[in-house]
Amino acid sequence: MNELRALLRETLLNLRGRNSSILATLLMVSLSFVVFDTFLVITWNIREILRSEQENVGIEMFLTDSLDERSARALADVVSGMDGVRSVYFVSSAEAEALFRAEMPERSDLLDLLGDGYGLPASLQVSLQPGWESEERISTLAGTLSRLEGVGDVVWGEDYLPGLNRVVGALQKLDIFAGAVLVLSISLMVANTMRLSVSRRSLTVEILGICGASDWFLRAPFLLEGILTGFTGSAGGLLLTAVASALMQAGVGHDFLPGRWVSGVLLLGAVTGFIGSWIGLRSAIPRPRRQERKT
Amino acid sequence: MNELRALLRETLLNLRGRNSSILATLLMVSLSFVVFDTFLVITWNIREILRSEQENVGIEMFLTDSLDERSARALADVVSGMDGVRSVYFVSSAEAEALFRAEMPERSDLLDLLGDGYGLPASLQVSLQPGWESEERISTLAGTLSRLEGVGDVVWGEDYLPGLNRVVGALQKLDIFAGAVLVLSISLMVANTMRLSVSRRSLTVEILGICGASDWFLRAPFLLEGILTGFTGSAGGLLLTAVASALMQAGVGHDFLPGRWVSGVLLLGAVTGFIGSWIGLRSAIPRPRRQERKT
Amino acid sequence: MSDALVKFTGVARSYSDWPAVEGIDFEVRSGEFVVLSGPSGAGKTTILRLVWMGDLPTAGRVEVCGCSSDRLRPGDVAGTRRRIGIVFQDFRLLPDRTVFDNVALPLIVSGSSPAQVRKRVFSLLAEMELSHRRASFPHELSGGEQQRVAVARALVAHPEIVLADEPTGNLDPESSRLVVDLLLGIVRGGTAVMMATHDPRQVPPESARFLFLERGRLVNPAEWPEAR
């Protein structure tokens, strides 16, 4: 009990009177985390956009005029039972025309030129199950579909899907790379900040050791300080980022981080603070040696 | 001469034997700059993309069938003389059909349905001078153009231009904001790192002062060290970023920073290092006072 | 194991092959006052440092409070130091703590209750004539006052052995007598004291055992030029 109280007191004494340097350290850690958090927010939002983009990937089956609506719907049922197909939506000739006008108003004069006699072809819009966006699987499926009775052209974005997939892949690689760089640099920054501030107080560690403090008593206040610094710093960083995110919301609509990521960032802060003071203490705690000390 | 040599020697002595802490500081500064440089690279590339995107903004004037090619070209000359118009390009009916087939191959069956008799309308593609992308100016110009003889529909991307402009504006705001945050945090980080490492050596400063060192002699080695640290750190950061950029090139094509920006970053490094050691020295240099010192 | 608190057996401590002390054999028992004397650089501080395990011997064996330099287990060093009180030649006070906090360190480190700490520290500060300075920081004290604080810190936790390295080096004759009397008092209470000094005349010869060092070796008092 007394030991625990003494430890907490040591921790407080370590902090006392160093307000400006504590603030500086916290600011530093917070700002590091602002950078990291901003990166996470951007990553999260890009992911969301890409996910919805990939969900839109699908196959468009144009039907021949010979197929009436009834057989078309029967065909839709057949297709929707196939592997990799999530849902099938029937677009009649009339709906196709309405869609075309809505999507491309500047080309709608084309339809006027066609007159009432000619309609756009009806189609089945096939959406895919997750994981079926790969070029290979789609084109196989499209081949199968095109061999079905009453099916004309089968279109599946062969001109933009490879590009999209390449961009998604590159972004994921970039993201992992940048994330690794950031986690590493945040950890190093927090660790070095702690290291510098521990080594400023190596005299305290030395004298406490001389007075018979156990290893644990020497380390605990600094480790506790490191954890607190890392945690508070990452919390401060999250707060700053949240405020900036809210201010930005009007200009660029986006989501803030989900709760799980926020907890992860707080944990990362505490862990890096802990590691930092641990590394700092390694050089600050003197041990008796048989060889002379190098200073 | 002797003084200068002594100063350089002091600077070297300050550095000697602190290899690990110097490396730590340099790493910290470099990593801060990697983050900053990455931000700059992204900013630079987004800017380039937006610039070329805005250059594509233009007006499409569909011509009535009554206008033959000759009068169409005459009309183009008139339009190209108008305020805000950079160039005018005539697209004949045949070219329009070719373009349509190229742009939207999955809809090219539409043209087949139309048959040979019906052609797509000819048009004038009007590109604008820089600064004329604003909604207001474009719509005024479009109004004027639509009132010309032989002109049918006038289309100018009224459905996507306001969105693009909003995105560009938001990105610019975000960019300035993020840039400011980053410059501030980089400066604070470098300054704090220097501050911590100067305050570790306040004893050296005190003893040199006691031996009669002038203020200048006390400060110079630390300021020099700060400038060197900041400069080397930012150079290291640029190097790391350039390597990462080259590795990324295959996945996401982009440009590295232009030379002017690179020099700016190096300067920023030196300046923040200088400011950091200056701030650090402020608290480390003792002065005689009439009031007792607070430690 | 003998009942000696401190036992040196053939101890040497070299720095880069140059021996600071060599061939040292001696014992200290409870209630003994041992005065280590010798010229500057003879090895007095080195021997004390070996006792409090600030250093390990390069040859021979040091045993302190039942703990041997041959086989140190984790925690041994801290445990031994809690049974030792040390006054350093250069004081080693914590610059950012008050006199009270500095003196209280050994008690706090070993987990005494705040009430115990207060009682013991106040009474010791009074004895050392430092009560009025208890809220001062070390840099606000004169050299002699700092030295008295260092002595108080060494005595506060009722140690079994007190090591004192020139505890009177910065004191005027009157304060020196105060410190020596204090040490003699605790010796009478059964505590062992090892005091390094270049001026053995401060200690009454009848109440102490004198060890003379020269160039890192213990010499016969008869060979010691300034021995009384």
Next chain:
Amino acid sequence: MSDALVKFTGVARSYSDWPAVEGIDFEVRSGEFVVLSGPSGAGKTTILRLVWMGDLPTAGRVEVCGCSSDRLRPGDVAGTRRRIGIVFQDFRLLPDRTVFDNVALPLIVSGSSPAQVRKRVFSLLAEMELSHRRASFPHELSGGEQQRVAVARALVAHPEIVLADEPTGNLDPESSRLVVDLLLGIVRGGTAVMMATHDPRQVPPESARFLFLERGRLVNPAEWPEAR
């Protein structure tokens, strides 16, 4: 302005309204050996600190080498300190520089050439019997060796005044005599010396002027109980 090197006129220095020294008037001229004596906490270090402008008086005026505490211009403090050599009670050596570099500091700071520095430092280290230790770092030295390094640093730049605070506090009688003789030698060379000590018997009475301090005030030697 008089031709005194150091002149105190009604000087007081208080800390939180509590005067460490008060009503101090004295002068020191070239070639004088002034011994400041008095019990621990009397104010000896405070007076020396006022001389080297480590502190400013809260009342009265301190003049040193023609520079007055009343109107200090930027650079005055550094300029004055170059004409003063100081030995501190706690040595204040740079822990990360060798003995040679520590002793050379005052020369380097004032822009001497490397050849001059080497010549002067080597000869002084030889005189102080420290030549064999010139590549050591302070923590590798005994307390007495550190003190001799501090004395060498104070003398190296041929100062006009040398301030020495307990320069023999950590020395055995023989080394003490060496240091006092060294100071007497430079006094004969025309340098002024102010030495604070709790043991004025170290200095031959005929070669020095004695100032006795008690509770921050100069007292008449006749009132000083331990005065010879």
